[in-house]
Amino acid sequence: MKQEPVLIRKIWQHDMHHFKVEWSDGVTNCYRLSDLQRRCPCAGCVELRQKSANSATKGHVDENIRCINLSSVGRYALRIQFTSGCSNGIYSYDMLRALSKNFATCEQGDCQ
Numbered sequence: 380m381k382q383e384p385v386l387i388r389k390i391w392q393h394d395m396h397h398f399k400v401e402w403s404d405g406v407t408n409c410y411r412l413s414d415l416q417r418r419c420p421c422a423g424c425v426e427l428r429q430k431s432a433n434s435a436t437k438g439h440v441d442e443n444i445r446c447i448n449l450s451s452v453g454r455y456a457l458r459i460q461f462t463s464g465c466s467n468g469i470y471s472y473d474m475l476r477a478l479s480k481n482f483a484t485c486e487q488g489d490c491q
């Protein structure tokens with residue numbers, strides 16, 4: 380049986396630094412904006428990360444970064460405009476779902 384692609388049912392700002400997504404399969408995930416920016420999939424950031432992996436610097440992302448706007452791109456991706464840093468990244472739902480496995484979620488008590 381072909382699996383239905385998972386869509387976003389609901390998305391909302393949890394607090395200044397987190398937003399939550401409720402997926403069409405009932406799963407709810409919480410994302411920290413700084414974690415997402417750190418994984419920005421745009422070409423510029425990918426290159427920057429490759430370079431900084433060779434140096435001692437630990438990225439350029441502000442932990443307290445916030446978002447100005449969240450908008451969907453097509454049916455399967457999200458664009459996030461941050462208060463600083465890069466807003467060019469398109470975060471596909473697939474990527475968000477995969478990332479959520481590595482993120483602390485509210486259910487685990489880490490999201491305050």
Ligand SMILES: [Zn+2]
Nearest residue numbers: 419421424465
């Ligand atoms: Zn970027």
